[in-house]
Amino acid sequence: MKLSREEVLHIAKLARVGVTDEDVERLSEQLSDILANFEILQQVDTTDVPPTAQPNPLQNVTKDDQVAGSLPPEQILANAPKKEGEYFRVKAVLE
Amino acid sequence: MTAHRLTIHEAHELLKNKKLSSVELTRACLERVEEVEPKVKALVTLTVEAAIKQAEEADKRIARGDIKPLTGVPVVIKDVLCTRGIRTTCSSRMLENFIPPYDATVVEKLNSLGAVTIGKANMDEFAMGSSTEHSAFFATHNPWDLDRVPGGSSGGSAVAVATDEGIYALGSDTGGSIRQPAGFCSVVGLKPTYGRVSRYGLVAFASSLDQIGPLTKDVTDCALVMNAIAGFDNRDSTSVPQPVPDYTKALSNDLKGLKLGVPKEYFVKGMQAEVEEALEEAIKKLEELGTEVDREAALPSTPHALAVYYIIAPSEASANLARYDGVKYGFSYQEAGSMWEAMEKTRQYGFGEEVKRRIMLGTYALSAGYYDAYYLKAQKVRTLIRREFDQAFAKYDALITPTSPTVPFKLGEKLDDPVQMYLSDVCTLPINIAGVPGISIPAGFDGNLPIGMQIIGKPFGEEAILRVAYAYEQATEWHKQKPDI
Secondary structure, eight states: OOOOHHHHHHHHHHHTOOOOHHHHHHHHHHHHHHHHTTGGGGGSOOTTOOOOSSSSOOOSOOOOOOOOOOOOHHHHTTTOSSEETTEEOOOOSOO | OOGGGOOHHHHHHHHHTTSSOHHHHHHHHHHHHHHHHHHHOOEEEEOHHHHHHHHHHHHHHHHTTOOOTTTTOEEEEETTBOBTTBOOOTTOGGGTTOOOSSOOHHHHHHHHTTOEEEEEEOOSGGGOOSSSTTOSSOOOOBTTBTTBOOOSSSHHHHHHHHTTSSSEEEEEESSSTTHHHHHHHTOEEEEOOTTSBOOTTBOOSOTTTOEEEEEESSHHHHHHHHHHHBSOOTTOTTSOOOOOOOGGGGOOSOOTTOEEEEEGGGSOTTOOHHHHHHHHHHHHHHHHTTOEEEEEEOOTTHHHHHHHHHHHHHHHHHHHGGGOSSSSSSOOOOSOSSHHHHHHHHHHHHSOHHHHHHHHHHHHHHSTTTTIIIIIHHHHHHHHHHHHHHHHHHHOSEEEEESSSSSOOBTTTTTTOHHHHHHTTTTTHHHHHHTOOEEEEEEEEETTEEEEEEEEOOTTOHHHHHHHHHHHHHHOOGGGOOOOO
């Protein structure tokens, strides 16, 4: 099964990754090749097998609430591409 | 000055006995960097002044008699680990100018011991790759043959150790990213049990698979670095609150009574004959050392591991890398008209091809209508793979496999064929899926190209694999061979 142009564009939109026509062409082939290698899993019987999200046996890890210092705003903002006062500046969300 | 050739434990003896200062050792490594770096390109950032300052501090500590095995010893850190005030790029345009405001826990631990950071090591962008060719800046070259890849994604770390730019290095391993380059460069590389080392400050790729570990010149050094970095950290809720043993106590020449399994499924179609022969020789050596080897150990789900990995890792990556939106830090495309356009262009230009491929793959596997068939199915098969390891470890103390099916391949050879590139990790990624520890150690050469042996242990069984690795190393000379560069 080859991923269609529409499917690749749909995934790119979900992932918020801009793509060129050339990218779509290449990705449709490469992703299809990779997905073909996944079909092997459909032959595996996983009836009554629970999924594993992570391999260690920890569950419900909690810790006490403790007041502790945090980084000052100027350090948090030091890497910001755009800032205004103590805020990250973003483009308008609602227009 | 040849001090750069020392191991950690050799350097420590000299530092302790005041026969060498940390500044001298650091300068020796920096001179070595100047000499070999133009050829191998292992480092993204060199921190000369900070290193000398750290070395001076270390010498003061040592003068006071305050010395631990890593005090004053130069290290190279993979550029995926946050270093406060030192840019941390993940070899990506996205983070080219990112300066973390905090240290990763492992970096904090090394600094508190008086370590000296030489620089940050090149890698495949966001640790996605097996050759270090996916760095957005430049490819790293294998010192054993400059036309070949060093492996990846911790290729810069492995090369830095192999060429003595640093005395040791830290890497990260999601599907083989410490072990495969260690094998390709003939150094020692350990991926600890999932949860053994804190991931706090490790830029996330696939959170249920990622672990930080050492790359070193020998097994003793590996144990020393593990002593320093392992342990619970309340800033990583997946780190396990289990006491850390003194790993150097596990190093023994005596392997009598140990049971080893060689899973036949790891000798895959397409495995290079020289690799298979080297492994057979290594296994014979392990038998001579008193182990009992079963060459018919069974891990029947192994052929499914590649598919499981390339569903789970990209899925987790697609979620983890959603944070790069051009707002809080990193590359940001400013010329866009709208918020969505800015985000899409930021990610289009900020990420390289392989990273975008994996984000797309993971997004697809998690998307409506495909989640059950891909992601959930992969998680279930992951359970089966883990169960098989548990069953194997009821019978064996450790498992032995090649680290990679081939010797280092040529630069460019697999760059345009992702599936072929992924196969390079076929022997290492099941270990991350199961969350167990694995170590790669030098086990021979094909001509002058290194071959690695992987030793796999049960969860928190680092001591057993270090013991096997140490005894083998003491009985062989492979680790003493250095690339002629």
